[in-house]
Amino acid sequence: DGGITQSPKYLFRKEGQNVTLSCEQNLNHDAMYWYRQDPGQGLRLIYYSQIVNDFQKGDIAEGYSVSREKKESFPLTVTSAQKNPTAFYLCASSRTGGEIFNEQFFGPGTRLTVL
C-alpha cells in the first residue's frame, strides 16, 4: 500500500522544547516537502528536498530544521527558536523531472500544539 505517513497525528510540546515530526514515503519519490498550515493562510513552504543529502529553505524556514539522509524519510524538527509553532504540518512528496509538473502527494498531517 503506497503512500506517505506522518507521525504522530497529534503532538503536544512545552515551550522551549524541540520536537521532531516524522514523514516517510514509499512512493520512490525523489522530492519531499514540508508545509505549515494556519487557519485562513493556506499552506506555506518550510523546507524542500529534491534529492538525498540536499535540501533548501522555503518561505518560512526560520526556527525549523530538516535532514534527508534517506530517500524515503524527511523529518522536520521544530526548534525552540520558532516563535509560534502551533499549527498543522503537512509533508508531501513528488517525482522530479524538469519542466514537467509532478503532482505532489500529501500525507495526513501532524497537528502540533504548544502548551
Place this chain on the structure above:
Amino acid sequence: AQSVTQLDSHVSVSEGTPVLLRCNYSSSYSPSLFWYVQHPNKGLQLLLKYTSAATLVKGINGFEAEFKKSETSFHLTKPSAHMSDAAEYFCVVRDFTGGGNKLTFGTGTQLKVEL
C-alpha cells in the same frame, strides 16, 4: 513572482445546486494552475490541473475549471453539489523559481453544503 487570490473565504450552497469557487492568478510566465481539496484534518488531494493544454480542465468528482487568460481567472465549478463536497479548496500556482516544482497556495475557500 506567481500568486493566486481566492476571492471567497467561505461559500455555502444547497445540495444539488451549482458550485462556483473563484480564483484569480498573477504570473509572469504562462502559468500552471491547480485545484486541491482538503477534507477536515486530512492531507490534500489534487482535483485537477491546467498546464497549457485545453483551457477547460475536467477533474475528479465532477469538478471542472476553465482557464481564462483575458480575465486571469481559473474558477472551479461543479453542476450539482453533494454533501461529500464539503471541504476546503485551494487554488495553487506552480512557482518556476528555484527548481520548477514548488507550489504557491491561495488562502483557501471553505465550501459548506446544506440539505
